Amino acid sequence: MLAAFDTECRDHCAWSAFLTVKSAATASLPDDVILSVEDLEVCFGARGTKVVPAVQGVSFQIKRGETVALVGESGSGKSVTAMTVMRLTEYDGARITGGRILMRLKDGGVADLTRLSEKRMEGLRGFEFSIVFQDPMSSLNPVFTVGDQIAEVITRHQGKSPREARDIALNVLKLVRVPDAALRLDQYPHQLSGGMRQRVMIAIALACRPSLMILDEPTTALDVTIQAQILDLVRALQREIGMSVLFITHDMGVVAEIADRVCVMLKGEIVESGSVNQILVDPRHRYTRALISAVPRLGSMADKDGPEKFPLVIYNAEVSQPEVSA
Numbered sequence: 001m002l003a004a005f006d007t008e009c010r011d012h013c014a015w016s017a018f019l020t021v022k023s024a025a026t027a028s029l030p031d032d033v034i035l036s037v038e039d040l041e042v043c044f045g046a047r048g049t050k051v052v053p054a055v056q057g058v059s060f061q062i063k064r065g066e067t068v069a070l071v072g073e074s075g076s077g078k079s080v081t082a083m084t085v086m087r088l089t090e091y092d093g094a095r096i097t098g099g100r101i102l103m104r105l106k107d108g109g110v111a112d113l114t115r116l117s118e119k120r121m122e123g124l125r126g127f128e129f130s131i132v133f134q135d136p137m138s139s140l141n142p143v144f145t146v147g148d149q150i151a152e153v154i155t156r157h158q159g160k161s162p163r164e165a166r167d168i169a170l171n172v173l174k175l176v177r178v179p180d181a182a183l184r185l186d187q188y189p190h191q192l193s194g195g196m197r198q199r200v201m202i203a204i205a206l207a208c209r210p211s212l213m214i215l216d217e218p219t220t221a222l223d224v225t226i227q228a229q230i231l232d233l234v235r236a237l238q239r240e241i242g243m244s245v246l247f248i249t250h251d252m253g254v255v256a257e258i259a260d261r262v263c264v265m266l267k268g269e270i271v272e273s274g275s276v277n278q279i280l281v282d283p284r285h286r287y288t289r290a291l292i293s294a295v296p297r298l299g300s301m302a303d304k305d306g307p308e309k310f311p312l313v314i315y316n317a318e319v320s321q322p323e324v325s326a
């Protein structure tokens with residue numbers, strides 16, 4: 001299954017190489033690095049007005065085949081960072097006011113994404129990198145079949161005929177372990193379960209075999225059993241395909257499951273980063289410690305009548321200890 005998928009993708013790499021030569025990449029990256037975000041600053045608001053950056057001084061790298069988790073409270077700048085890598089925040093009125101985003105492309109060239117035209121970015125999205133959002137129902141188009149939606153990205157980036165695109169779509173649907181894939185191809189999103197829809201989103205993101213997949217809280221809208229299945233799937237796909245992953249979550253439990261390295265965001269900045277072991281075993285920043293302490297321990301609800309809400313982490317830089325309250 002993977003071999004068939006591989007052959008389909010290989011044709012496209014030659015085409016990509018041709019396109020990338022034209023991008024005149026001037027920056028360089030260490031060989032094993034896929035993405036390097038350097039001192040990124042993003043602001044919302046009209047040009048000339050005083051604005052507070054939503055993201056400021058954000059720097060991190062993702063190596064080939066590595067999973068980096070971006071964690072932090074709501075509003076800390078995780079999605080803005082991810083959407084800026086895709087150069088999609090501009091559609092929400094944001095401006096990149098500082099920094100670079102260097103990406104290694106499939107042909108080996110390096111491009112600074114902050115400097116590329118929108119037309120060039122359109123050619124890269126879905127092909128070099130792709131994103132999966134939290135809510136598959138609002139990301140999928142309800143009036144097109146699953147097969148059409150996967151095939152669309154294949155025809156757009158790989159110039160395949162509808163017949164060929166459909167065959168690749170079937171392969172990729174099998175790759176994300178959708179049962180009865182041939183049948184599902186002709187179904188509409190509302191005919192699928194939540195977990196299956198999220199697999200379809202991952203299939204669309206995978207269809208052109210990007211080097212980097214960004215997943216923005218992909219399991220938050222799913223129940224815990226399905227969450228675990230999606231995490232397993234992402235891990236398995238990474239082993240099979242070797243892609244890099246930027247995984248956004250506010251859940252340190254998920255981080256422990258999936259990440260190689262972790263960047264902790266607070267108020268638009270990265271306050272701590274390190275290997276998953278270092279962050280979980282020996283966190284340096286008080287906010288990271290508070291996030292970890294908010295994860296329920298096995299057995300901690302043994303004497304409780306029912307499940308309890310996750311505690312709220314309230315961080316105040318002026319106060320010596322972050323507050324973790326129910």
Ligand SMILES: Nc1ncnc2c1ncn2[C@@H]1O[C@H](COP(=O)(O)OP(=O)(O)OP(=O)(O)O)[C@@H](O)[C@H]1O
Nearest residue numbers: 044054072073074075076077078079080081092250
């Ligand atoms: N379209 C927008 N217009 C103005 N400000 C925005 C916009 N989108 C995000 N912001 C601001 O940017 C900051 C970072 O938001 P972001 O969505 O990245 O947070 P997040 O860490 O992804 O939070 P969550 O966990 O809730 O998804 C917030 O202060 C938010 O208010």
Ligand SMILES: [Mg+2]
Nearest residue numbers: 078079080216
């Ligand atoms: Mg977000």
